[in-house]
Amino acid sequence: MTNVSQTMETEEDLLTLLHIKFYHPQQHCKGFYGLLPLGTRSRHSADDPLRLGRDAQACTYSLADPKVSRKQLALNAYRTPKSPDMLFSIQNLSQRGQLSVNGSSLGYLERMDLPDKALIRFLEYEMLIVRESGEAKTSFEVDMEVLTVPPSRETCTCVPGRAPVMDTGMVDQNTAGLRELGPLETDETLIYY
Template sequence: MSNFEDADTEETMTCLQMTVYHPGQLQSGIFQSIKFYHREKLSSSEVVTFGRNSNICHYIFQDKQVSRVQFSLQPFKQFNSSVLSFEIKNMSRKTSLIVDSQVLGYLNKMDLPYRCMVRFGEFQFLLEKEDGESVDSFETHFVFSPRPLLQENYWPAQTPVPESGSYLSSSTHSTFPTEMDENEL
């Protein structure tokens, strides 16, 4: 039997691509222990943890603002599905985890959407899931972003609409709300 025949029966794996950004990433080496642009195969029976403690966490962020265990991802299979899904859980007592616009407090968890923005502190992660056939294992793939993800085309910034129902955009877009005196309008 040739290698070509074996390749036909090999299952594809679900891949969780994580594009990461932190404003101090170049100076401080926050992500120095993460292998970027490399697919890592993991067992779907294990809970994958992210945080500061290298004895507990699979992926380490070297920053004192990060909890020993910040959050976890647990693979699972929905009853009506043949592919892996993931559940994200906040493991930090001191910092909320924001998944898209949903705030997760300590020990709160939710199913991870196919594509979502995960944030805590100054960390930004764009998580994108690519389905595969295997339920025994999956892959992670980290991508480094030189710019903030919320300001890229990756993810739309949430722009509030005033009570009047209309929004005037200006060329000087501010990310912070500005207060005006009633007489200035």
């Protein structure tokens, strides 16, 4: 018979960590995040879905916003036979609205695997979820914070005097014409009068 202490996780086991960063354009004047454990790590069992929504009774974490669905989304931990890492999927639990993950839309009850870094959008919210791998197999940790700028702007390349170019590679129409001209070079041997 296996000794129970050999199968249980120890305090030394490194837990997988989900950094969840929130942004809403009106967050400075509304108390949307008052029910979230901001700035502290919370430990969760890997076999229970982590739900986010308006209903504090039905959800693990609640947003104090009447526009948010009672149950907005769920994060589910899972493992695969080919990888020792704890991975996560996201599911849209809202019948009223769509949710997008890195630009891909999810309808009601649709689910997709989360990459190590994912930008989640619903209503006017942006959530950046970053996964750090750990060794523990039965639980994970969540760390939440509020961002002062939208996470979609975190990965943009900014050139002074020009609109930001997002990591999608799309540019605004004012800068698109510059590429057609090619590089502008001067010949140092020319004499200017």
